[in-house]
Structures are given as structure tokens and as C-alpha cells.
Amino acid sequence: MTGKKDLERLRRRKRRKQRILSATVHLFVWFGVAVLYYIGFSIFFDTPFEYQLKHSTDRLRSEYHVLEQRYDSLSMVLDNLADRDRNVFRILFESEPYDFEDEVEQRQAATYEKIVGRSTRQLKRELREGVLAMEQQMVRLNDSYLELQARIDTVGKGCNNIPSIQPVINKQLTLLTASYGMRIHPFFKTLQSHQGVDYTIPEGSRVFATADGVVRDASSRNSTQGQTVVIDHGNGYETSYSHLSKINVRKGQSVRRGDIIALSGDTGLSLAPHLHYEVRKDGMRVDPIHYFFMELTPSEYQRLMRIAQSGMQSFD
Numbered sequence: 639m640t641g642k643k644d645l646e647r648l649r650r651r652k653r654r655k656q657r658i659l660s661a662t663v664h665l666f667v668w669f670g671v672a673v674l675y676y677i678g679f680s681i682f683f684d685t686p687f688e689y690q691l692k693h694s695t696d697r698l699r700s701e702y703h704v705l706e707q708r709y710d711s712l713s714m715v716l717d718n719l720a721d722r723d724r725n726v727f728r729i730l731f732e733s734e735p736y737d738f739e740d741e742v743e744q745r746q747a748a749t750y751e752k753i754v755g756r757s758t759r760q761l762k763r764e765l766r767e768g769v770l771a772m773e774q775q776m777v778r779l780n781d782s783y784l785e786l787q788a789r790i791d792t793v794g795k796g797c798n799n800i801p802s803i804q805p806v807i808n809k810q811l812t813l814l815t816a817s818y819g820m821r822i823h824p825f826f827k828t829l830q831s832h833q834g835v836d837y838t839i840p841e842g843s844r845v846f847a848t849a850d851g852v853v854r855d856a857s858s859r860n861s862t863q864g865q866t867v868v869i870d871h872g873n874g875y876e877t878s879y880s881h882l883s884k885i886n887v888r889k890g891q892s893v894r895r896g897d898i899i900a901l902s903g904d905t906g907l908s909l910a911p912h913l914h915y916e917v918r919k920d921g922m923r924v925d926p927i928h929y930f931f932m933e934l935t936p937s938e939y940q941r942l943m944r945i946a947q948s949g950m951q952s953f954d
Contacts, residue, residue, distance in 0.1 A: 864906025
């Protein structure tokens with residue numbers, strides 16, 4: 639009796655295993671059929687999400703194509719403008735325009751070539767030497783600063799009478815086109831001493847007093863310098879502003895740094911509308927760029943010097 643029960647139990651267990659195995663096989667079969675169906679459906683038909691993605695890509699592709707055409711068109715226009723600008727520069731100043739980006743790239747390439755061939759020991763030694771030299775320079779600069787501060791303290795209010803800003807708004811530093819020194823005269827085409835700086839600005843631009851002082855001369859008579867204002871700042875300093883279109887001050891009037899004293903113009907012997915600005919110390923004309931220290935950082939001062947030196951022709 640017991641043997642029959644054990645045999646029946648084994649048969650039930652076997653049938654249960656067979657059912658489980660059959661269900662598992664059917665499950666895998668249906669899963670495989672579903673996968674094959676999905677793959678086949680995906681090959682021939684798009685789901686709504688895929689359809690939306692494809693059309694979104696189409697729109698992006700068309701927009702990219704339009705932007706690419708606009709970019710090519712703008713690049714061509716900018717290249718043409720750059721060529722025209724260089725041609726105008728060559729005609730006006732008879733020299734090649736100054737390329738700051740090319741100079742920076744050349745310096746970077748030269749620096750890299752020097753570094754790449756050196757050993758780690760050499761680089762460490764040079765770094766130590768550079769740090770030591772920089773520390774020594776910092777000491778010298780600090781001493782120079784203390785000396786300068788002492789001089790400023792002794793001058794006191796007289797600092798306001800030293801020309802120390804640009805006579806026009808020139809935040810981008812690109813308006814100064816002819817500097818102090820030997821330059822080609824625009825009419826005689828010979829090298830002559832240009833004892834000031836020229837700012838290429840539209841006629842009617844504001845001209846500012848660069849320091850406190852008294853107007854020594856406000857000349858509107860016809861001369862090679864055109865309408866001119868001369869300001870006496872005391873301590874041997876004078877400034878001159880020429881080729882003006884309108885003078886806003888009179889002889890003997892006191893002015894403060896930043897006052898609008900005139901409007902720029904094209905009067906007198908002038909190639910184009912501009913301002914000719916001079917600084918005189920004890921009767922001698924000096925380079926005005928060295929007197930923009932209130933307005934320029936050291937890097938801006940160096941950049942302005944490079945810009946000024948790139949032009950070989952003056953406007954007067």
C-alpha cells in the first residue's frame with residue numbers, strides 16, 4: 639500500500655515538472671515571437687516616438703543648413719570688410735595694418751618651441767630663476783611705488799594740473815592712429831616731425847580738458863592748425879587741441895579735468911576729421927601717450943603704444 643502511494647507521489651511530481659518545463663518553454667517561445675514581431679515591426683514601421691524623433695532631426699538639419707548658409711555669407715562679408723579696412727589703412731597711412739593676434743600666436747609658438755625641447759631639470763632651474771627674478775623685481779617695484787607715493791604727497795593738489803587722461807573717449811584704444819615722432823606728412827609725402835598724436839574721430843565728437851588749468855588761447859582764425867585751444871596747466875605744463883569744429887571755452891577761462899572744451903572737426907590743413915593733441919612741458923613737446931596714466935592699465939598702455947607705432951602717416 640505504501641509503495642503505491644510513493645509511486646503515485648512520484649508520478650504527480652513528474653507531471654508537475656513537465657508542466658513547469660512546458661510553461662517555461664512556451665514563455666520563451668512567446669517572448670521570442672514578441673521580440674521578432676517587434677523587430678519586424680520596427681524595420682517596416684515607426685513608432686510615434688521614433689516618428690517624432692526623425693522629424694525633429696529633419697527640422698534641426700534644415701535649420702542647421704540655413705544657419706550654415708548665413709554663417710558662410712557673414713564670413714564672406716566680414717572678410718570683405720577686413721580687406722577693405724586694410725586697403726583703406728594702406729591708402730591713408732601707407733603702411734601695413736598691425737596684426738595683434740598674429741603677433742600673440744607667434745610669441746606662443748616660439749615659447750612652446752623653447753620649452754618642449756628642455757628637460758625637467760632645466761625647466762625647474764629656469765622656474766626657480768624666474769621666481770627669484772620676479773621677487774627682486776617686486777622689491778624694486780615696491781621701492782619705486784613708495785618713491786612715487788612720496789612725490790605725489792609732495793605735489794598735493796598739483797596732481798590735478800598734470801595732463802593724465804585722453805582728450806577723447808577711446809575705451810577700445812583704436813581711435814589713436816598717428817603717434818609722436820617722425821611720420822609721413824599726408825600732403826607733402828615726406829618724413830616730418832609729428833609732435834603730438836592724432837585721433838581719428840567723427841566731426842562733432844566731444845573733446846575734454848585733460849587736466850585743470852586756464853585757457854591761454856582759443857583761436858578760431860584760419861591757420862594750418864585750424865581752430866585750436868591751448869590750456870596752461872601750470873608747473874610748466876600746456877596742452878593743445880587742434881582742427882576743432884567748435885570751441886566751447888574762451889581765453890582766460892578756468893577749466894577742470896574732464897570739461898568739454900570743444901568739438902572735433904576738420905579745420906585747417908587736415909586730411910580727414912580728427913583731433914591733433916599735444917602736451918608741452920617747459921616749452922618742449924613731449925609724447926602725450928606717456929601722460930594717460932590715470933586712464934590706462936600697464937597692458938592697455940603697451941597695446942596703445944603698439945597701435946600708435948603701426949601708423950606711419952599723420953593726418954596733418
